[in-house]
Each structure stands twice: as structure tokens, then as C-alpha cells.
Amino acid sequence: MKSSHGPSTRAVHAGELVGITGSVNTPIIQTATFYYPTDSEATWKGELPDGTYIYSRHGNPTIRAAEQKIASLEGAEEALVFASGMAATSAIALSLLSKGDRIVSMEDIYGGTYNLFKNELPRFGIDTDFVASVRTEEILATLDKRTKLLWLESPTNPLLKMVDVAALAKGAHEMGVLVAIDNTFASPINQNPLSVGADLVMHSCTKYLNGHSDLVAGAVAGRKSLTQELWKRRVTLGGNLDPMGGFLLIRGMKTLAVRMQRHNENGMAVATFLQSHEKVQKVHYPGLPSHPQYELARRSLRGFGGMVSFEVKGGQKAAFKVMRSLRMIALAPSLGGVESLASMPLNTSHVAFSPEERKRLGINDSLIRVSAGIEDAEDIIEDLDRALLSSK
Ligand SMILES: *Cc1c(COP(=O)(O)O)cnc(C)c1O
Numbered sequence: 142m143k144s145s146h147g148p149s150t151r152a153v154h155a156g157e158l159v160g161i162t163g164s165v166n167t168p169i170i171q172t173a174t175f176y177y178p179t180d181s182e183a184t185w186k187g188e189l190p191d192g193t194y195i196y197s198r199h200g201n202p203t204i205r206a207a208e209q210k211i212a213s214l215e216g217a218e219e220a221l222v223f224a225s226g227m228a229a230t231s232a233i234a235l236s237l238l239s240k241g242d243r244i245v246s247m248e249d250i251y252g253g254t255y256n257l258f259k260n261e262l263p264r265f266g267i268d269t270d271f272v273a274s275v276r277t278e279e280i281l282a283t284l285d286k287r288t289k290l291l292w293l294e295s296p297t298n299p300l301l302k303m304v305d306v307a308a309l310a311k312g313a314h315e316m317g318v319l320v321a322i323d324n325t326f327a328s329p330i331n332q333n334p335l336s337v338g339a340d341l342v343m344h345s346c347t348k349y350l351n352g353h354s355d356l357v358a359g360a361v362a363g364r365k366s367l368t369q370e371l372w373k374r375r376v377t378l379g380g381n382l383d384p385m386g387g388f389l390l391i392r393g394m395k396t397l398a399v400r401m402q403r404h405n406e407n408g409m410a411v412a413t414f415l416q417s418h419e420k421v422q423k424v425h426y427p428g429l430p431s432h433p434q435y436e437l438a439r440r441s442l443r444g445f446g447g448m449v450s451f452e453v454k455g456g457q458k459a460a461f462k463v464m465r466s467l468r469m470i471a472l473a474p475s476l477g478g479v480e481s482l483a484s485m486p487l488n489t490s491h492v493a494f495s496p497e498e499r500k501r502l503g504i505n506d507s508l509i510r511v512s513a514g515i516e517d518a519e520d521i522i523e524d525l526d527r528a529l530l531s532s533k
Pocket of ligand 1: 326345348357
């Protein structure tokens with residue numbers, strides 16, 4: 142697949158393992174092990190296997206096809222697929238950091254990542270400082286000689302805050318700090334952080350990449366010198382995805398570009414509708430001119446995505462009532478599927494945060510997060526409108 146091909150073409154064709162059986166689709170190579178000639182020396186040298194397969198924890202052709210599609214979509218030299226987004230994130234931390242190293246992270250990050258950095262990594266002598274700001278100068282001022290990794294997420298969950306990845310990567314590299322970013326919310330269709338200087342991009346493929354809420358998977362993309370280190374740890378730590386999961390991910394990704402187009406349209410329609418609703422206090426959406434970082438969002442994103450958060454007038458009780466009154470929109474955590482979902486950060490993504498931490502982050506008790514699916518926008522809006530009016 143040529144890099145000059147557009148993202149929709151790459152989503153369909155890149156990486157596909159075609160030709161070995163005449164099958165138009167990548168076959169599910171459902172095997173644990175592979176024939177291994179006893180006179181071969183080439184394959185056990187600790188190199189990422191390409192074309193030579195030994196054992197499916199090391200690599201598998203179906204998984205490889207998914208990886209090559211993701212690498213193509215992110216404009217990366219290499220990508221690796223994992224059993225979950227958290228397996229991908231923990232592989233980054235455990236591959237690239239050692240005792241005594243320090244991470245600087247945004248405070249406003251996915252709850253599971255926060256938990257890993259705050260409660261698990263310190264046991265291995267790796268500390269994290271969480272910066273309570275999305276401003277470039279404040280984040281860069283926190284880097285020091287011990288800092289090995291700058292961890293970013295943009296747009297963030299659930300408030301859709303943005304960071305200037307290009308400026309942060311430039312500043313971090315001047316200090317010899319690697320930059321990794323969780324690109325789950327934007328997807329490779331709306332944002333390619335490697336092209337503006339990030340070293341690694343992480344995805345929860347569970348969300349937009351697979352897009353059908355029927356798979357848990359993760360990925361990391363970047364240059365080979367880094368992914369090679371991650372591959373070694375995937376072999377050792379065992380966070381590999383199974384071939385069947387790889388197949389589902391490939392199938393989901395084929396429609397990524399068209400799905401994202403609709404998610405972008407529906408996100409904008411829902412945000413615009415909520416903004417003028419009498420029962421809504423505040424809407425968080427990077428595509429609204431009222432978003433404090435609207436200019437940065439316009440510069441960074443090709444589309445504003447399907448994630449919209451809003452605060453209900455009347456506090457937590459009113460918000461619970463709205464949630465209970467939704468009919469089509471399913472009450473469930475997670476996001477990025479074809480169906481619209483709603484959840485409250487209070488009792489889902491941000492339960493690991495104390496009430497004080499949530500308050501500092503600006504996560505209001507009446508905050509509802511909607512993942513706008515690919516249904517007709519009018520139907521999503523009608524469901525929200527009725528639920529909001531019934532909360533009176
Ligand atoms: C879901 C999610 C993760 C974790 O991914 P899993 O696939 O659930 O392990 C990480 N970051 C973000 C932004 C997410 O939404």
C-alpha cells in the first residue's frame with residue numbers, strides 16, 4: 142500500500158494478507174504454533190518476526206495484518222497489537238522505563254492509565270508527576286533530568302481538552318524525553334500525532350478502531366527501534382491478542398474512515414443541539430467555538446469526533462434522571478462503537494479519582510458523556526431531548 146493512498150483506501154486495503162489461499166480477506170490463522178525447521182537459525186534472534194512465524198505469542202500472520210493496517214493509518218514504521226489498550230500502555234511503561242525513571246503525565250487521562258501510573262509503577266521505582274494543566278509551558282516546566290517519558294492524551298476523556306502535541310514534542314525532545322500519546326478519542330482518521338513529532342501512539346482498539354463494541358484490544362505505533370523493545374516485552378509479559386480478535390479488528394478497521402465521518406457529523410450535531418438546550422448547563426466539544434481551545438482543536442484535528450460531554454442543570458440527581466430516561470442510547474461505559482452510548486464519569490471512567498481530584502479536573506457530578514454512534518443524528522437528538530425534558 143503506497144503512503145500516497147488516502148486514509149479510506151488504506152483502511153480497506155493496507156496490511157491485508159491476500160494471495161496465499163486466493164481468499165479476498167485475511168484468513169484467521171487460528172494456530173498456537175508453526176512448523177519450525179530444526180536447521181533454521183534465523184528466527185530466535187529476538188527480532189520481530191516478519192514472514193517467519195514460530196509461536197503465536199511472538200507473532201501471528203492475522204495479527205500482523207492488523208498491525209500493518211494500523212501502521213499505515215498512523216503513518217508509522219511499525220505497529221504492534223495487544224490484548225487490550227491497557228496491555229499496550231503497560232507494555233510501553235515496562236519496556237521503555239526502569240527503576241529511578243520518571244514519567245510526566247497530564248492529570249486528565251484515562252482512569253486505567255492513571256491507576257497504572259499512580260498505583261502500580263511506583264512499586265517498580267517508576268514515579269509519575271501529573272500536571273494539572275494542558276498548557277504547553279506548564280507541562281514542559283515539569284520535565285527534568287530524570288524524566289524519560291511524557292504521556293499525553295488529546296482530546297481527553299471526558300472533557301475533550303486538547304494539548305499542542307507539536308509544541309510539546311519539540312520541547313520534550315530538546316530535553317531527551319520520549320513522547321507517547323493516547324490517540325483513542327481522535328482515531329488515526331482525525332489525528333496522526335507521529336506526523337507532528339510524537340514518538341509513540343497508543344490506541345484502545347476497543348473503541349473507534351474496531352468500532353463495534355465486540356472486542357477488547359490495543360495497539361502501539363511508532364518507529365521500529367522503539368516497537369522492537371515493546372515486542373520483546375509482549376513476548377515476555379504475554380499481552381498478545383488472539384488471531385480471532387485480530388480478524389475482528391481488521392474487519393472493523395475497514396470501515397474506520399466512513400464511520401469516523403459519521404461520528405464527526407453526529408458529534409457536531411449533538412453538541413450543537415445540547416448547547417442551546419434549556420436543561421443543559423455546559424457542553425464540552427472541541428468543535429464548538431465556545432470550547433476554550435477551539436483554535437488548537439481546529440489546527441490539530443481533521444474532524445472533532447463523536448464524543449460529547451455535558452453538564453445537566455440541577456446537579457447529580459437531575460443527571461441520573463436523564464440517564465434513566467434515555468431509550469435508544471444505551472447506558473454503558475466505553476465508546477467509539479456504531480451504537481450511541483452514555484455514561485457518567487463519576488461512577489465509570491473516573492471512579493478511581495477522589496471527589497477532590499474530580500473537582501480539580503473540572504468533572505462535575507452532573508456530567509454525562511455521550512459517544513455519538515452512527516445512527517441518524519435526529520434520532521440521537523430526539524432521545525436526548527426527551528430525556529432532558531423529563532428530568533424537570
Ligand atoms: C478504553 C480506553 C483505554 C483502555 O483501553 P482498553 O482497551 O479498555 O484496555 C485507554 N485510553 C482511553 C482513552 C480509553 O478510552
